[in-house]
Amino acid sequence: MSKKINWRKEAISWGVMIAIFGTLYITGWHAPVMGKIQSWLLATHLITPSIENIEIESFNFDGELITPNGERISYAQLQNKTIFINYWATWCPPCLGEMPHIEKLYQQLKDNHDIAFLMISKDNDFNKAIKFKEKKEYELPIYQELRSPVQLQSQTLPTTFVIKQGKIVFRKEGMSNFNTEEFRDFLSKN
Template sequence: MANKTDWRKEIKSWGLILAFIAFLYFTGLITPIMGGVQSILLSTGLIKPKITMVDKENLDFDYKGRFSNMAGAAIELEEYRGKTVFINLWATWCPPCRAEMPHISELYKKVKDTENLEFLMIALDNDFQKSIKLHEDKGWSFPIVHASHGLNNSLQSNSIPTTLVINPQGKIIFYQEGMSNFDTKEFRDFLTGKEPN
């Protein structure tokens, strides 16, 4: 009899948990909550970008492409040739993307005045207005663009967030799928071309 009661309690417990998760999912709260939890995890410093692990190391970057900025104007990828470019593919519905955005925003604030360094934060949402609204609500410091004209082969990825760094010679020198806290001294030095101490 005890086993039957335990079994019923177990089913009831799982039912409540699943109902709570369904509530979060259908109200749209699960994405910001998961993003917030993952952002806290990134703040611990346990997840950092592996600068030496580059899947597409020394491949030439394809500068063919066009994006739309927040004002609706076209941005040509060719404009970034000859510069160091930090590129991030993200979407509002992606909790790991939302988790790393505050850290990228802090990184951007610290390095934005570096000569010849650009950030290209590419939103993949179907509705760019959702991306713009989240950007404004969160007060992120970096500008965003929309992949309204598609992505070239260099920007194709199996998952998001995906981050690339392109050097002024047009080579991919950093490539990572998955979230990281990019606001570290090591990564800032890598991005700005400073020699490690």
């Protein structure tokens, strides 16, 4: 027996969904709302980084960053450290989804002076990233890239790299929950 479709109810339910998503988009709340939903998904640990079978590639330290205070930092200044690099933007829901988990990772490893965290904003207006960090009360160090090493080019946000002993030892395009015991050990060991 087939059910008769109530087209009026279907039209109303679709209209409500379109109105909700349209309102989120018009008000600019779509990125934070979708980011929050993705953060909940990451909290389940269903999406975690795989650090096996990593292609190792030499890293060219020719690049320069700028801090929110206007201080310039070259990649060469960090070449004796393990470097965690994450490219993100305030308009990118998956970036916003993984940010709380990266903040927790940073909090657990910030006292290890052999590890540098570089959260590199791809926002056209760096002030948006600065205001976002302040609003969320994140301690993660954020930067804007003035000159990027060729090996860090990616068309995907978020993209994360780990550099150890002058080599790129990890690359992940897309969101992930990096705050796992395995990944913390991976960052901490030389």
